[in-house]
Amino acid sequence: MNISIPITTIFAGALGVIYTGLALNVVKYRRGLQISIGDGSHNLIKEIAKKKDGDEVDVRKYNKLLGAVRAHANFIEYVPIQLILAALLELQGADKFSLKVLLGAFTFSRVIHISGITNRNFVGTTRVLGTVFTFITLFASSVACLYYGFNLLK
Numbered sequence: 001m002n003i004s005i006p007i008t009t010i011f012a013g014a015l016g017v018i019y020t021g022l023a024l025n026v027v028k029y030r031r032g033l034q035i036s037i038g039d040g041s042h043n044l045i046k047e048i049a050k051k052k053d054g055d056e057v058d059v060r061k062y063n064k065l066l067g068a069v070r071a072h073a074n075f076i077e078y079v080p081i082q083l084i085l086a087a088l089l090e091l092q093g094a095d096k097f098s099l100k101v102l103l104g105a106f107t108f109s110r111v112i113h114i115s116g117i118t119n120r121n122f123v124g125t126t127r128v129l130g131t132v133f134t135f136i137t138l139f140a141s142s143v144a145c146l147y148y149g150f151n152l153l154k
Helices: 006-033 041-050 059-091 096-117 125-153
Strands: none
Touching (some): 041 059
């Protein structure tokens, strides 16, 4: 018996490429700041502790690293569950076009979320829209899985 989930497989590959880019972005900023682990907060605390009266600590130099770390972490917090739900839907024979639209919308939501979370102030319309569309697609996938699951019990 050949079990095949080509739609989920293609989107998993695309999301994996994006994830790799996010990971490399974290490495780039960590290397630039000579930080081996974390988002720079430990280094910032050490700088503040060592500062002399009247000296200023530039907290902004860690912003890009923090944004990169959170974009990377946030991506991996949502992608696995969406891919699991999509694979289950595809295995249950969900409509191929609907699944492509669902995964396309999810992928788009993750990409625009990245642009919002990595901007200067970590806020913006794209971050909000990315979050909203991520939740919509996750909810739709979850409801569809419940539908297919309960129909199998009949």
